[in-house]
Amino acid sequence: MKKFDYLKPHTLDEALSLLNQYGNRAQLIAGGTDVIVMIKQKKLFPDVLISLQGIPGLGQIDYNGMLRIGPMVTHRAIEKSELIRKEFSALTDSADVLGSVQIRNVATIGGNIVTAAPSADTAAPLLALGAQVKLKSMQTERTIPIEQFFTGPGETVLEKGQILTEILIPKPLPNTGSAYWKLQRRGALDLPILGVAVLLSLDKATVTCSDLLCTASPISTVLHSLEGDEVFCKEVRIALGVAAPTPMRATKAENLLRGKKISDELLKEVAETAAKEAQPRDSLRGEAWYRRDMIEVLVKRMAMRCIERILRPEETIFPVRLW
Amino acid sequence: MGKQTLSFTLNGEPIQIEVEPHLTLLQVLRDKLEFTGTKEGCGMGECGACTVLLNGKTVNSCIFPALEVEGKSVTTIEGLTDGQGNLHSIQKAFIEYGAIQCGFCTPGMVLSAKALLDENTKPTEEEIRHGIAGNLCRCTGYLQIIQAIKEASEQ
Structure with a gap:
């Protein structure tokens, strides 16, 4: 493995100043599960690694009006956060299926975003949750919606000398549910063929059902047996990973649903629209036509799961695994 | 790129050692300290053969920078x-x-099992499978491993 120096700044200012000083010779390192692997694979050749591990304040989760996640928060910490599981379920769904326990103990959410792999598991949930990211350099600081952050596979708007210092997620509207599905070939430790995240806000969280068994029925059945009880979509965000060169929002599909009465037919139409909007490609992990077909299946399924989580919040606890 | 002094606790004993800054924790454990129980499989953080506990949590030591264990317990x-x-x-x-x-x-499998049982004393079979997902056994003897962890959890 290439030899490098390893610097451990104790403050953000010190890290920014080192980054400035070493320029192209330096590489920031968070958990290192991508950086060290890329050095071993001879894809990166830094002379100096600047570690963000020792900087206080970058590894915290705070919820005060909005959710603030430090870039050094590990996927394991997200997976274990009851607050995130309850209010921002899509993010839990994604943290829970990323890599292995060993990887999740070390790999950070900031690293997952900055590496900007089209397959980044947390990207689609963050888009669906309406996240913003804060970018800081020695002179400037700006906060941008995460949609604007990714510019291509492995490419972001992050400039030399900038560090991603915070991920901000607005408090969801009342009666909101969110969900993420990672389509993968294996039960664990795989990259997604596709990632689908949906956030849905309804105008109410309780419905009257014509069928007494309704509470135990699948949500699709519940939608059919609403007794003159209409449920409207107040807000929706649909985000897709591995469906285009960057993680993307399916805005046409969202516009079709926003403000409308929820029905099985409409959700089907929304899912079809999302599949048309996507620009998936053929790759080792899956062909474009398959990805498109599965977007249609999974967008509807994730919308259903959102509705389920709103109407039956106690059941948000189980991210389903395919064993 | 001179050597740096690294101090940490290894299996309860304080250790101080001079290391090159580019070394991984696995290299320090095996090559410098001759603790060869920890294995190198893929060397890329996929297989979990190099799993060790860092402050009680599992990490893949083959992609973990040695200098990051400063002051911690391995x-x-x-x-x-x-x-x-x-x-x-x-x-x-x-x-x-x-x-x-x-x-x-x-070795990696046992340490993943230990971290799992320290956190969850009575895991279900699914939780055991989820907990050891990062440890590949190419002999594919997973069933016995799961049974053994279940048995250990019942003691």
């Missing part, structure tokens, strides 16, 4: 016995259930 498979040569209950269960074939994945 447990390797050598640190699991009680000091008098008695095996840990997880190790005993592995032997009892024949959960070892070639043995290469075993």
Whole structure:
């Protein structure tokens, strides 16, 4: 493995100043599960690694009006956060299926975003949750919606000398549910063929059902047996990973649903629209036509799961695994 | 790129060692300290053969920068016995259930099992499978491993 120096700044200012000083010779390192692997694979050749591990304040989760996640928060910490599981379920769904326990103990959410792999598991949930990211350099600081952050596979708007210092997620509207599905070939430790995240806000969280068994029925059945009880979509965000060169929002599909009465037919139409909007490609992990077909299946399924989580919040606890 | 002094606790003992800054924790453990119980499989953080506990949590030591263990506590498979040569209950269960074939994945597998049981004393089979998903056994003797962890959790 290439030899490098390893610097451990104790403050953000010190890290920014080192980054400035070493320029192209330096590489920031968070958990290192991508950086060290890329050095071993001879894809990166830094002379100096600047570690963000020792900087206080970058590894915290705070919820005060909005959710603030430090870039050094590990996927394991997200997976274990009851607050995130309850209010921002899509993010839990994604943290829970990323890599292995060993990887999740070390790999950070900031690293997952900055590496900007089209397959980044947390990207689609963050888009669906309406996240913003804060970018800081020695002179400037700006906060941008995460949609604007990714510019291509492995490419972001992050400039030399900038560090991603915070991920901000607005408090969801009342009666909101969110969900993420990672389509993968294996039960664990795989990259997604596709990632689908949906956030849905309804105008109410309780419905009257014509069928007494309704509470135990699948949500699709519940939608059919609403007794003159209409449920409207107040807000929706649909985000897709591995469906285009960057993680993307399916805005046409969202516009079709926003403000409308929820029905099985409409959700089907929304899912079809999302599949048309996507620009998936053929790759080792899956062909474009398959990805498109599965977007249609999974967008509807994730919308259903959102509705389920709103109407039956106690059941948000189980991210389903395919064993 | 001179050597740096690294101080940490290894299996309960304080360690101070001069290391080159580009070394991984695995290189320091195996090549410098000769703790060869920890194995290198893929070397890319995929297979989990190099799993060690860092402050009680599992990490893949083959992609973990050695200098990041400064001031922390590392447990390797050598640190699991009680000091008098008695095996840990997880190790005993592995032997009892024949959960070892070639043995290469075993140190990592046992440590993942320990981290799992420290956090969740009575895991379900699904939780066990989820907990050891990052440890590949190419002999594919997973069933016995899961049974052994289940047995260890019931003691």
